[in-house]
Amino acid sequence: MAAPKKALRTDEMVLSMGPQHPSTHGVLRLELKTDGEVVEEAIPHIGYLHRNFEKHAESLPYFQIIPYTDRMDYIAAMNNELGFVLAVEKLMELGGKPIEIPEKAQYIRVVVCEMNRIASHLLAFGTYGMDIGALTPFLYAFRDRETILGLFEDICGARLLYNYIRFGGVSRDLTPDFHHKLRRFLSKFEKNIDTYNTLLTNNKIFLERTKGVAVVSVDEAVQYGWTGPNLRGSGMKWDLRKDEPYSIYDRFDFEIPVGETGDCWDRYKVRMDEMRESVRIVRQALDQMEENGLLDDPNYAAKVSAKLRPPVGEVYFRTETPRGDLGYYIQSDGTNVPSRVKVRSPCFTALSAMRKLSRGLLVADIIAIIGSIDIVMGEIDR
Amino acid sequence: MKHPIETAAEHIRATAAEATETLNLGGAWPAGLPLETVILLALAVIGIISVTVVAGIPIVLVLMERKVSAYFQNRLGPTRVGPWGLLVTLADGIKLIFKEDMVPPTSDRKLFRLAPYVVFAASFAVVAVIPPFQSTVIGNMDLGLFLYLAISSLIVLGIIMAGWASNSKYSLFGALRAAAQIVSYEIPLGLAVLMIVMTTGTLNMQHLVMDQADGIHAWYMFRHPFLFIGAFIYFISAVAEVNRTPFDLPEAESEIVAGFHTEYSGIRFAYFFLAEYANAFIVSAICATLFLGGWAAPFPFLSGVPGIVWFLGKTMFLVFIMMWMRWTLPRVRVDQLMSLCWKYFLPISFVNILGTGVLALLEREEIGAQLGGLFLSADAVSWIAFPFILALLGWIAHSGTEPVRRPS
Amino acid sequence: MTAEEIKNVLSERLGGETVVELLESDADGETVYDPPQIVVEAARIAEAALICRDEDSLRFDSLMSLGAVDNGECLTVLYHLHSMTHRHKIALRADVPRAEASVPTVEQVWKTANWHEREAGELMGIEFEGHSDPRPLLLPENWEGHPLRKDYVVQEYYKGMKVPY
Numbered sequence: 001m002a003a004p005k006k007a008l009r010t011d012e013m014v015l016s017m018g019p020q021h022p023s024t025h026g027v028l029r030l031e032l033k034t035d036g037e038v039v040e041e042a043i044p045h046i047g048y049l050h051r052n053f054e055k056h057a058e059s060l061p062y063f064q065i066i067p068y069t070d071r072m073d074y075i076a077a078m079n080n081e082l083g084f085v086l087a088v089e090k091l092m093e094l095g096g097k098p099i100e101i102p103e104k105a106q107y108i109r110v111v112v113c114e115m116n117r118i119a120s121h122l123l124a125f126g127t128y129g130m131d132i133g134a135l136t137p138f139l140y141a142f143r144d145r146e147t148i149l150g151l152f153e154d155i156c157g158a159r160l161l162y163n164y165i166r167f168g169g170v171s172r173d174l175t176p177d178f179h180h181k182l183r184r185f186l187s188k189f190e191k192n193i194d195t196y197n198t199l200l201t202n203n204k205i206f207l208e209r210t211k212g213v214a215v216v217s218v219d220e221a222v223q224y225g226w227t228g229p230n231l232r233g234s235g236m237k238w239d240l241r242k243d244e245p246y247s248i249y250d251r252f253d254f255e256i257p258v259g260e261t262g263d264c265w266d267r268y269k270v271r272m273d274e275m276r277e278s279v280r281i282v283r284q285a286l287d288q289m290e291e292n293g294l295l296d297d298p299n300y301a302a303k304v305s306a307k308l309r310p311p312v313g314e315v316y317f318r319t320e321t322p323r324g325d326l327g328y329y330i331q332s333d334g335t336n337v338p339s340r341v342k343v344r345s346p347c348f349t350a351l352s353a354m355r356k357l358s359r360g361l362l363v364a365d366i367i368a369i370i371g372s373i374d375i376v377m378g379e380i381d382r
Numbered sequence: 383m384k385h386p387i388e389t390a391a392e393h394i395r396a397t398a399a400e401a402t403e404t405l406n407l408g409g410a411w412p413a414g415l416p417l418e419t420v421i422l423l424a425l426a427v428i429g430i431i432s433v434t435v436v437a438g439i440p441i442v443l444v445l446m447e448r449k450v451s452a453y454f455q456n457r458l459g460p461t462r463v464g465p466w467g468l469l470v471t472l473a474d475g476i477k478l479i480f481k482e483d484m485v486p487p488t489s490d491r492k493l494f495r496l497a498p499y500v501v502f503a504a505s506f507a508v509v510a511v512i513p514p515f516q517s518t519v520i521g522n523m524d525l526g527l528f529l530y531l532a533i534s535s536l537i538v539l540g541i542i543m544a545g546w547a548s549n550s551k552y553s554l555f556g557a558l559r560a561a562a563q564i565v566s567y568e569i570p571l572g573l574a575v576l577m578i579v580m581t582t583g584t585l586n587m588q589h590l591v592m593d594q595a596d597g598i599h600a601w602y603m604f605r606h607p608f609l610f611i612g613a614f615i616y617f618i619s620a621v622a623e624v625n626r627t628p629f630d631l632p633e634a635e636s637e638i639v640a641g642f643h644t645e646y647s648g649i650r651f652a653y654f655f656l657a658e659y660a661n662a663f664i665v666s667a668i669c670a671t672l673f674l675g676g677w678a679a680p681f682p683f684l685s686g687v688p689g690i691v692w693f694l695g696k697t698m699f700l701v702f703i704m705m706w707m708r709w710t711l712p713r714v715r716v717d718q719l720m721s722l723c724w725k726y727f728l729p730i731s732f733v734n735i736l737g738t739g740v741l742a743l744l745e746r747e748e749i750g751a752q753l754g755g756l757f758l759s760a761d762a763v764s765w766i767a768f769p770f771i772l773a774l775l776g777w778i779a780h781s782g783t784e785p786v787r788r789p790s
Numbered sequence: 791m792t793a794e795e796i797k798n799v800l801s802e803r804l805g806g807e808t809v810v811e812l813l814e815s816d817a818d819g820e821t822v823y824d825p826p827q828i829v830v831e832a833a834r835i836a837e838a839a840l841i842c843r844d845e846d847s848l849r850f851d852s853l854m855s856l857g858a859v860d861n862g863e864c865l866t867v868l869y870h871l872h873s874m875t876h877r878h879k880i881a882l883r884a885d886v887p888r889a890e891a892s893v894p895t896v897e898q899v900w901k902t903a904n905w906h907e908r909e910a911g912e913l914m915g916i917e918f919e920g921h922s923d924p925r926p927l928l929l930p931e932n933w934e935g936h937p938l939r940k941d942y943v944v945q946e947y948y949k950g951m952k953v954p955y
Contacts, residue, residue, distance in 0.1 A: 036558075313823060342859075344855035
């Protein structure tokens with residue numbers, strides 16, 4: 001049927017947001033179908049950073065895969081390493097050839113992972129502020145993040161991609177003044193969190209922008225495979241560190257912050273609260289290390305052969321990274337090269353719900369959602 | 383009847399001749415030149431001088447913004463160019479001038495090239511009506527305030543031109559947001575200005591300031607509660623009018639990259655940039671003039687201090703508040719922006735207008751003198767009623783807060 | 791629930807021939823399966839998935855991971871399941887022949903499977919029957935071959951650009 005000639009022809013406008021865009025957190029491209037400011041649908045297009053980590057892993061000895069895991073979630077590389085290392089160690093253990101990990105290494109792993117969690121959440125906090133339009137929190141967050149990265153530089157020489165956690169322990173011992181510096185940072189940082197909450201979390205405009213936007217129920221979150229702070233934001237108390245304790249997380253006393261409604265603000269708030277809990281864990285770890293005289297213990301890694309040969313078999317192991325459950329599926333054929341490594345990335349599943357979440361929201365809300373699920377494209381594309 | 387240009391030329395020539403005589407240059411210079419040359423020369427000289435002076439404002443403001451933001455964010459800000467980084471904006475400007483002037487091939491070239499000048503000219507023209515000190519105002523006209531409202535509305539035209547001509551979706555988004563925003567906030571802004579006009583009955587900016595010259599109690603902001611609220615409405619609307627955070631939606635970089643000037647580069651971008659800061663200065667200056675007494679000293683014993691100090695001091699204070707807001711607050715969303723304007727500011731402005739009218743009436747009519755004169759002046763009574771007025775406004779504002787229903 | 795019990799529930803509902811076998815770690819550590827895997831006939835994997843999700847005693851409400859593995863003669867799709875209610879884990883395993891690799895989609899069972907299947911589909915070359923949106927996810931459109939297959943050879947040119955460097 002032909003429309004009347006004089007009538008204005010209206011059509012939805014397709015706006016290609018990204019891959020180069022200030023707030024798509026990397027190289028995400030969103031195909032926005034917009035009707036004015038209202039977004040009918042946002043279709044994520046990913047893969048711009050795809051380099052097929054899984055294929056790389058199939059041709060590398062286990063040891064050499066660790067640096068590649070760093071490059072997935074480059075904001076929280078320690079946590080990625082820990083996941084992979086623990087998966088392989090689990091494989092060894094089930095195969096009857098367990099690697100004895102020194103106590104000190106266990107503590108160091110927890111400390112660096114929780115520090116990295118803080119650094120990651122700080123980045124999420126800062127960039128979320130930027131996404132919403134407040135530019136100052138970003139600089140504040142980076143001030144603290146710099147301290148953490150500086151400490152990492154002290155212990156392993158790298159600020160972003162550490163290659164620090166190894167099979168049987170860690171690659172280097174802590175520096176003698178590490179725990180002093182860390183404690184000084186923690187006490188300063190705890191006060192800073194209050195500042196951040198005043199500056200951004202409880203800001204009226206920020207609340208207006210994030211409260212009630214993109215509400216995800218628990219069922220929906222589980223259906224979409226959401227994990228980590230995103231799932232907890234919906235109100236589900238689920239944290240692998242508590243529910244399936246790995247490493248030595250069962251030795252620490254900490255809370256799992258959860259949200260109430262599952263909107264953007266809840267997801268954001270969970271991260272803010274989690275930083276406090278991480279501070280608690282790091283403090284306890286340092287205390288326990290001191291009590292057990294581990295700080296001066298020279299034994300920070302077990303001797304593990306460079307030609308590590310796990311038994312034949314398949315293992316799926318997941319750990320709690322700052323973004324959620326990071327799962328490694330490793331299939332070993334008994335040689336020193338895995339025959340298949342599959343990564344289940346938390347951001348990947350979080351982003352897959354984007355299309356559903358975005359319906360009928362405004363363009364500005366899309367930015368609020370992307371920031372609130374805290375994605376890292378390196379991990380999504382792998 | 384003579385052609386207006388000829389009249390103007392004669393006027394200029396006469397002035398020039400007078401000046402020559404006064405300066406004793408011998409009288410040979412202007413008379414020998416043809417008419418058009420004199421006009422052009424005169425215009426060029428005036429133009430260069432005023433643009434240089436006026437362009438100095440945003441250059442200072444840009445530096446100020448960078449320094450202020452730096453100290454807000456635990457940074458140092460620019461330190462390299464010149465002492466304390468003072469020359470950095472100049473260096474930036476020179477860099478922008480030398481940059482390639484890129485015009486997107488798919489754009490509407492003429493409009494694209496014209497748009498920055500429209501914005502620039504419109505924002506700078508308003509400077510003419512602001513009285514910086516007691517004796518001088520560039521254009522001392524009886525319709526000064528009206529001219530300000532009229533010309534500043536032209537800015538949005540330039541922005542829409544830029545957004546449309548760029549032929550980019552982000553630019554279009556920015557332009558449409560700007561149009562909606564500026565046109566909407568023009569209304570509460572205009573109503574706030576109208577209150578002043580109602581109180582004083584003049585549109586001449588210089589007269590407005592002179593009316594406030596008695597001291598801080600005579601400033602319009604503190605005349606009576608409605609004007610007190612009006613001052614806030616004016617300032618917030620003005621912030622929205624010049625697209626600064628939390629109302630910087632037309633150029634929200636995290637959403638639509640750079641909004642209407644996404645496709646601009648080099649000196650054309652610099653024009654937008656300068657205009658933006660000039661605007662921030664101008665609305666602050668107008669706010670200072672209208673509500674805070676302009677060049678008038680706050681207390682009579684301070685009247686020895688030159689007026690320009692007070693004028694710049696008040697203006698810069700307001701500019702600083704704008705910067706403070708920008709580096710502290712997040713950005714509002716489109717629907718929140720609109721609801722703030724239409725559901726809160728507009729009703730409150732109407733109540734303000736009503737209140738101002740009643741007060742003006744009381745002051746003028748005999749009943750006012752009889753009623754209020756028993757105890758206090760009408761203004762004083764209204765200050766006593768201030769909490770009730772605030773409560774009333776709060777009630778009005780609150781009644782508009784049913785949650786915005788958005789399709790899901 | 792132990793893996794054995796889960797397998798029994800499944801074979802009760804689907805019939806013994808559909809649920810082929812249960813793969814568990816050896817006691818002596820020769821071969822390791824963690825979590826244990828239940829091999830299910832590929833054509834009926836969607837039904838098995840639905841039972842896993844809805845059966846009260848199973849309640850596998852969370853699909854942890856969906857991945858494909860190249861096992862030489864056959865391709866394997868692995869569904870790692872976890873129950874938030876009962877806190878138990880299992881992996882479903884579907885083996886498909888290399889030549890016509892195709893399994894039913896489980897997208898309607900767990901929404902997160904949508905992207906996982908798209909990823910497995912393009913990287914391993916498995917067709918997920920009935921998938922609502924089978925476009926490539928990570929690879930560019932019209933990329934040739936399936937990179938995660940063991941016999942994958944990189945194409946020489948992609949849109950005129952030389953690929954192997």
